Amino acid sequence: MSDMELYEGPLNVKEIFGRWLDEEAESNYGAYIPFVGTIRAEDGIEALSFDIYEPVLRNWFDAWQAKAAERGARVKMAHSVGDVPVHTSSYVAAVFSPRRRVALELIEEFVEDFKANAPIWKYDVVEGRRIYAEDRSTPMEGAGVLADAKLGMRNEE
Amino acid sequence: MSDMELYEGPLNVKEIFGRWLDEEAESNYGAYIPFVGTIRAEDGIEALSFDIYEPVLRNWFDAWQAKAAERGARVKMAHSVGDVPVHTSSYVAAVFSPRRRVALELIEEFVEDFKANAPIWKYDVVEGRRIYAEDRSTPMEGAGVLADAKLGMRNEE
């Protein structure tokens, strides 16, 4: 199985954590840091729901794997597609590294870059309806390129 | 059970991870970050071995729990006493927090402060003998207070 896993609905966090531990049991890594993201009960939501554009996510992940490898480390991730009820988990990201410093630095960079640039869209589920979480979403790196392209064209007219 | 656990020999990492997940399943935390420390095979060691002074460790941990609570978070830790063979784990530290930023900041601070100030002594085990890991050990905060006390006394003579 690839180091990037997508699942319909909530993640089986224990199975994922344990399997990743076993996969790297003989890899001689000294530090394993998973980040587990769980849906909080707030604002009366029943669940969050996710759309993912997998091809771009896979390219983003593969670039991260190469970046981690340069530092002797390895990353893994799992994410849900579709509805994930409150108090269940939609996201696990993990770093394995020989040493603790690199692991602590990478898990922070990996999780923050994921939040900013992974092509995933989040919706609140309220009374069975999906509402795009616009106020919590952020434009990806390179956003606005179409507006810039239009401007460039206008200047040439 | 308390949020600080000590075990003879290697940790059952999956059991600990899963139990902590279950303990906080209804606490409405959005982020759970465990740090798992595993013994690396290097320099021909068979195992590492640990001494712990539990009363001071417990005070250190309780102070950390209070500090985490001020930020709406919770910490847990497990550590081994005695011998821990290579490729098994001696240490799990974890942060639960409503939000990812606090969790990412706290896991780093918690693990680094643990490394610097938890009263735990590490030994390489080579051919069945315990050798104090002096070169990898660091003086705790406040180290040298006896030398300072002696100096103070001399000045008063």
Added chain:
Amino acid sequence: MVKVEFLGPIAREPMELEVASLAELSKVLFEEESIRPWLEKCAVAVNDVMVKDPNHPLKEGDRVSILPPVCGG
């Protein structure tokens, strides 16, 4: 022909257009009322590779993805 897909919350069917550049594409998209409000905040991938250069050319058979603001995790 260039195929244009709108991802996530943008409720819009894919389009097939004869355009040779991002500039030409943006001209068409900014004229669509339902799409225009998204464009300032959207990133673009061509054949699943993120594109940050507004002068990026487009060729026959390219797939363009329009990616609105994200929030994984």
Added chain:
Amino acid sequence: MVKVEFLGPIAREPMELEVASLAELSKVLFEEESIRPWLEKCAVAVNDVMVKDPNHPLKEGDRVSILPPVCGG
């Protein structure tokens, strides 16, 4: 009497001493050849509370722990 314990790798049995301050304690300890090399690098707890003040007084029944350099994890 004050009880003094040496933790971790310091191979030394506990001592019972009549001392009224860290200064008096340090005077005794610095005279012990097997202990002296450790002292610059050691931290001190009194009744399991870390002590950073070299003027800390000691009283009858106090337990002093001498903590050499650490490496948990």
